[in-house]
């Protein structure tokens with residue numbers, strides 16, 4: 399089969415022929431239809447310091463995908479050949495205290511699909527049946543392909559109650575955009591989103607946010623005035639990984655405000671802890687998706703009309719992966735999809 403492989407310890411990826419994976423005990427084999435390009439894949443493509451320290455080569459990359467089930471191991475129930483599925487890309491140990499307690503997203507021994515083991519940018523992928531999410535309701539394959547990052551957005555956005563609240567989202571990348579769509583859909587009052595890219599803020603405006611603010615030109619205080627806000631944001635969703643964004647968010651929160659932090663900063667940085675204390679803020683780190691409460695939430699949001707189509711801006715056949723990766727790395731688009739159906 400064709401697969402996108404990191405073959406050598408240098409920048410780039412190769413589309414090469416590799417053996418098709420066999421379905422192992424408790425596993426499901428999937429014919430991949432569409433995949434989404436994630437920031438992680440860009441790090442692997444560039445082969446930056448993180449990638450150099452993390453990867454064992456050769457490696458089939460990719461973790462955002464959907465496809466049709468083509469084989470199930472004996473004893474696997476409730477998943478059938480032909481089902482449209484997405485994959486939870488975090489493989490948990492099943493044995494640690496959190497796993498045993500059903501808090502699988504808190505597993506200490508999580509293995510990443512397309513990072514620590516062969517991934518989904520290929521014609522076929524196998525996964526433990528416990529990592530497979532069957533779409534029981536109709537969903538467009540492009541949307542099914544991005545359930546993994548959609549899950550990051552939903553997990554973060556639903557960390558704190560949003561109904562009637564003023565919500566600040568920093569970072570209008572694909573995940574920030576999806577979080578904005580979710581916050582609006584579930585009944586936040588004001589949804590303000592910030593970025594330094596006008597193209598991405600234009601996408602946010604299409605999603606119906608209350609305010610899409612370019613913080614390279616305007617301050618959050620200006621934005622709050624435009625919204626008629628006096629006391630600060632109730633909920634903050636940090637989705638940029640930028641130190642400046644978190645600092646500005648902390649300063650713009652109401653007393654008792656709550657921050658869910660998904661953005662992964664590249665290095666340590668200082669924040670104004672005295673404001674965190676005196677504003678009595680809660681800051682929660684968010685990683686991955688809750689298994690499988692977040693997945694349930696995602697399917698129900700789509701079923702109830704949440705429209706993610708404006709977030710998906712670019713589509714390429716899989717063999718044009720170089721152009722697709724370049725587009726994703728530009729930082730100006732929404733989600734970039736690779737189509738594997740004609741492989």
Ligand SMILES: NC(=O)c1ccc[n+]([C@@H]2O[C@H](COP(=O)([O-])OP(=O)(O)OC[C@H]3O[C@@H](n4cnc5c(N)ncnc54)[C@H](O)[C@@H]3O)[C@@H](O)[C@H]2O)c1
Nearest residue numbers: 569571572573592593637638639640643661662684685686
């Ligand atoms: N915790 C997790 O499980 C998890 C999973 C996936 C991604 N992430 C992280 O979440 C973040 C969002 O992911 P993404 O794929 O949408 O990333 P992305 O890099 O495409 O988007 C980040 C956006 O933040 C913007 N930005 C930069 N400086 C800013 C500032 N000062 N204020 C506001 N916006 C600013 C950038 O212009 C960019 O559009 C990234 O940091 C990513 O590493 C975390």
Ligand SMILES: [Zn+2]
Nearest residue numbers: 436462546547
């Ligand atoms: Zn991802």
Ligand SMILES: [Zn+2]
Nearest residue numbers: 491494497505
């Ligand atoms: Zn575990």
